[in-house]
Amino acid sequence: MSQFALMAIVAIFSSNIVSVAGIGAISLQAEKKNFGYMLASTVCVALSVLVTGLIYKAVDQFLLARFNAEFLKLFVVVLLALIIAFLTKALLKFVSKEIYFLYEKSYSLAIQSAITVGTMFIIDFSAGFMDLMFMLAVYCVGFFLVQIIFYALYDRLDNSSVLKPARNVPLMLIALSIVSMILCTVGMFF
C-alpha cells in the first residue's frame, strides 16, 4: 500500500469523519426525496467546498494577507460560499429539471452554504496548495461517506418503532455517534 493511500485512509477514518460529522450532520435535516436528489445535493456540497476552498486560498494569499485584512475571512468565505451555491443551483437547472425543482422548493441552498462555510473553518489554510487540495478532497470523501451511510438509514430510522420524540434527528445523531466511535477505533489501528 502506498504511503499516499495510507495517509488518505488515516485522514478519512480519524480526523475527517469525526470533524466533518458535526458539519455534515446539518444535512440530516435536508429533505431526502430520492437517491438521485441526495447524490446531486451531495455533489453540489462537495463542489462548493472544493471551489470555495481553492478560491479562498488564492484570495487569502494574494489579497487579505498582503493588505493585513485577515479579519475579513468570514465575510469573504460567506460571500464565496453563497455565490457558488447560486452557481450550482444554476448548474442543476441544466442537468435535471426535476432535481432543480426539488432544490429550488426546499432549503438545500441554505444547508449547502452553511456546510461550506462550516467546513472552511475546520480547514487549515496556512498549509501549502497541494496539502490544501488533499484536505479538501478528504473532507469531501468523508462527507460523501456520511451521506451515503445515512441515506439508507434515513427512512428506516424515521419510521422505526421508538418513542415519537426520539425519531428522526435524535436517532440519527445517536447512530452518527456510534459510527464515529467505530471509525475512531478503526483509525487507531493505522
Add this chain to the structure above:
Amino acid sequence: MEKNNPINSVYLIALALASMILFVNSLMEAVIFAVCIVATFLIGISIVSMIEKIADKHIRFLIYALVCAGIITALKVSAGYIDVKVVLDVAEKIEIAIVPCMLLAIVPIYFEETFSVKQYFGTSFLICLGMVLMLGLYGLVTEVAGFGTLLGKDLGFDGIEFFVMPYGKFLVIAIFAILFNIVRRAVIKRNKRFRTLVEQYKVQIREIQDTAVRAEKAQKNEGGDK
C-alpha cells in the same frame, strides 16, 4: 409556527449545536457563544424582515448571511479590546457562530409564508430561547462530565473522556434533542387542546345566539298574527 413549518425547530437547534461540537468545551464559552448567536440572529432577522415582500427567499437568505458575517466580524474585532481570557479565547473561533445563525434562520426565512410581525418575531424568540438553553446545558455537561470542572474550578475528579470526544458530544446533543422534543410536543398538545376548547365554546355561543334570534323572530311573528 407549527402550522406551515415542516421542520421541527428542536431538530434544527440540535443540528446547529452539532456544528459547534469542536469549538465549545465549557459553560462560559457556551454562554458567550449563545449571546453572540442570539444577538446576530435577531439583528439579521430584523433587517431581513424589512424586505420580506420584495425579495425572494434565497436572496433574503443571502442578505441575512452577509449581515450576520458583518456582525460577527465586528464582534471579533471589538472582543480584542476586552481583556478577559475566556472572551479572547472565544473571539479566536467566533467565526463558527455563523453556521448556527444560518441554520436557525431557515425557519423564519423559508417557512413563514404569510408575514405577521407577531408570528415572525415570536418564532425567532422561541428559537433563540431553545438555542440558549440547549447550548448552556451542553456547555455545562461537557465541562462537568468531560473535564471535571465548573466555571474553571476543580470538582475533585478527572472527568470522563467519552464526553470530550465528538461521539460523546453527539450523544449528549441527541439526548437534549429528545428531552426538548418531549417538552415541545407537550406544549403543542396543550395549545391544541386549548384551541379545540375555544372552538367548541365559539360553536356553543353561536348556537345560543341563533336560538335566541329564532325565538325572538318567532315571538314577533306570533305578535303579528294576533
